Amino acid sequence: MEKWVVAAKKADFQGISNRFGVDPVIARLIRNREQITDEEIDTYLHGKLRNLHPWKALKGIDELLNILIEKIQQKKKIRIIGDYDIDGVCSTYILFQGLKKANALADVDIPDRMKDGYGISKELIERAYEKEIDTIITCDNGISAIEQIAYAKEKNMTVLVTDHHEIPYEEKEDGSIERFLPNADAIVNPKQEGCAYPFKEICGAMVAFKVVWGLFEKRNIPLSEIEELIPIAAIATVGDVMDLVDENRILVKEGLKRIQNTNNEGLKALIRVNNLENREITAYHIGFVLGPCINASGRLSTAKRALELLLSKDTKEASVLAEDLKELNDSRKDMTVKGVERAVEIIENTELKNDRVLVVYLPECHESLAGIIAGRIRERYTKPVFVLTKGEEGVKGSGRSIEAYHMFQEMVKCRELLTKFGGHPMAAGLSMEEENIEKFRRKLNENCTLTEEDMVEKIVIDVPMPMSYVTIPLIRQLGQLEPFGKGNTKPIFAQKDIRFSNCKVFGKNRNVVKMKAQDSFGFGAECIWFGDGDEFLERLKEKDVWDVIYYPSVNSFQGRESIEMIIQNIR
Known part of the structure; x- marks a missing residue:
């Protein structure tokens, strides 16, 4: 069951349209995404890297960087301990690259999902101690490792925590809340009390990115060096399902611009094995194609394989590693399908x-x-x-x-x-x-x-809009609202009383339907539907007139551009 409702947020759409040179429909979409002041709208439409929040605003970062720089100067051994998911792998990579550029004696350890479980464990500390590691720096974990960090401190190790997870707490009988922090030498986490960082919803890799940014500034390393880390931080932001608002949106937008021209051999190879070369890579591709390959290594093998891919300098080796991860992800998909089928069978019977x-x-x-x-x-x-x-x-x-x-x-x-x-x-x-x-x-x-x-699943329609209103310039303006994802969802348009004709099924799996739509005023539009084609045609026989949810796109064929409506839902 689904319930369709229309977003009814009010604003001066014509005023926004005039001030920012966008269609009133675009103004309404921006308002539906809670961008209200002119400053917010301007950042939303035109935000650049310079609009990212300053690293200095993170509580504890100066302290952490001063300790780190001292350890680098003293040639102490530093170990980065990350995590086995996409955010953990990307933040580990970012810290490792940053520390190496700052001439640190650094290495890496990532927990094994099955053996070690999440985050830093006593075994990982033991391993570091045996290798005479002086300093541990965590990323995407550590904030809840109270006992483990106390254990490292007993062994006289320096521990630095960079994380983004919630601070552990306990609710007292009187309703008050007591928070617990590990006894680390420095902690950087935007969610800790007293942190003035203006945007709390960043992922572990973004925290690591800010730490490296601060390190480069303090060590006079040119900031151009941070450029190549932007796509990696963007992959983590989408992969860890952060809201694509505020600086997350800017970072992902900038990362997507750079991803096809990356110098990272591993990332290039992963794009190649997934047939995404020379295509515009969107947040969707990170969330559903590239990201799951990075995640699959931590799920079914060890996340060190994904890290190895990102660190690879050799085209041949990167290709082999990327193929491996794609195969792992393909088998993860098959195992998932079987698991879902079994679960449904249990529920239904x-x-x-x-x-x-x-x-x-x-x-x-x-x-x-x-x-x-x-x-x-x-x-x-x-x-x-x-x-x-x-x-x-x-x-x-x-x-x-x-x-x-x-x-x-x-x-x-x-x-x-x-x-x-x-x-x-x-x-x-x-x-x-x-x-x-x-x-x-x-x-x-x-x-x-x-x-x-x-x-009941609720589908919130952004704008009830007749297909006849759509123009190619409007579709181009919709592109300004990307990247779409959590917190910045793809717009949903709807129109009532549509009749379909000339339906044809295409594709070797019969999973594409092309057809003509006509509204009650006689306006016609070309449409396409993705999914089980034969099932869709059967459904269309039920009645003549349908309410439709759609998204407009531009179809380029032999140099000619035409408008095509992607049908997402009918009722």
């Missing part, structure tokens, strides 16, 4: 289908795929989902939620059934004993206050 919160146990499933499978199941049922798998010790799992259900808070209410858990309103990770699965499922559902209305 048991009493689970009556639950408002789905808890599905897939003991055979690879633990690193639980989150992806949970996301697919959530899309299918519009319900919060936990997918559990059998781990080395007990059961591990991941959850994905819907807007109306705060997953982390609901897990807190079941904490006595869990051995470990963490997360956000929309996503979570957990561990528990196998015998508690059924109790967990029952308790979540007993506590659940979701209504039928909450579990």
Whole structure:
């Protein structure tokens, strides 16, 4: 079930249109994305690298850089400890490249997802200690490693933390909140109390990028050297699903401009094996093509392979590594499809289908795929989902939620059934004993206050706009709103009472339909639909007139440009 609603935000659209030289439709789209003041609109449309927030605004960064510079001068051994996901790999790469340019004696260690689990562990500290490492610097992790960092301090190591995750806290009986910070020598995290950084929602790689920027300024290294790190920070921002607003949007925009001309052999090879050479790479390609290849190494093998790819200087070696990652991702896709099929089968054939919160146990499933499978199941049922798998010790799992259900808070209410858990309103990770699965499922559902209305997917239409209004200049202006992604969604247009004719199915998988649309005023437009072509044609036989959600595009064929509407939904 879907509910279509129209965004009804008010503003002086004509005034915005006149001041910024954009169509009133574009003005409305900008307002729908919460850009309200002229300054915000100007940054949104024309933001450049100089509009990024200054690194100096991060609390603790001066302290961290001074320690780092002292260690570099004393020729002390520095180890970067990252994480196994895309943000962890990219932030590790950024710090490593930055430290090398500053002549540091630096090396890298990344935890193994299955063996070490998330972030810095005692084993990783032990390994560093045996190698006589003097200083550990974390990226994309460390803020919640209270015990582990205390252990490193017992061994007289210097520990620097760069992270972006929430600060761990405990709610007291009187309702007050106590926050805990590790006993590190310096901490840079925009979310720590008293940090004046104006934008808190940056990823780990962006924090690392700011640290390197500060390091280069203090060491008089030309800032042109930071240029090549921009695409990597952009990949992490999209891959870690950060909101594409404020400086994230500027950075991703600038990164996408540079990505096809990158000097990074590994990135070039990854673009090549995914057939994206000489094509305009968008945030979509990072999120759904390149990013999953980088993530697949941390899921099914070791994230060190993805880091190796980014560090590769040799075209041949980079090609081999990129092929490897693509193959890993392809097998990850196959395993995901099988996992989703099995989960649906369990839900449909048991009493689970009556639950408002789905808890599905897939003991055979690879633990690193639980989150992806949970996301697919959530899309299918519009319900919060936990997918559990059998781990080395007990059961591990991941959850994905819907807007109306705060997953982390609901897990807190079941904490006595869990051995470990963490997360956000929309996503979570957990561990528990196998015998508690059924109790967990029952308790979540007993506590659940979701209504039928909450579990209906809502599609928010930006502008109800007749297809006849669309021109090629308007489509070009839509390009100014990119990159699209979380927090800056692709605009949604709709029109009522459309008739379709001349439908033809194309593609070797019969997954493209081309047709003609005609509205009630007799205006005709060329349209295209992607998906199961035969199923779509069957559906069109049900009635003559449809409401349509569409997105306009320019079709270039033999040097001629024409408008083509991409049909995204009908009802």
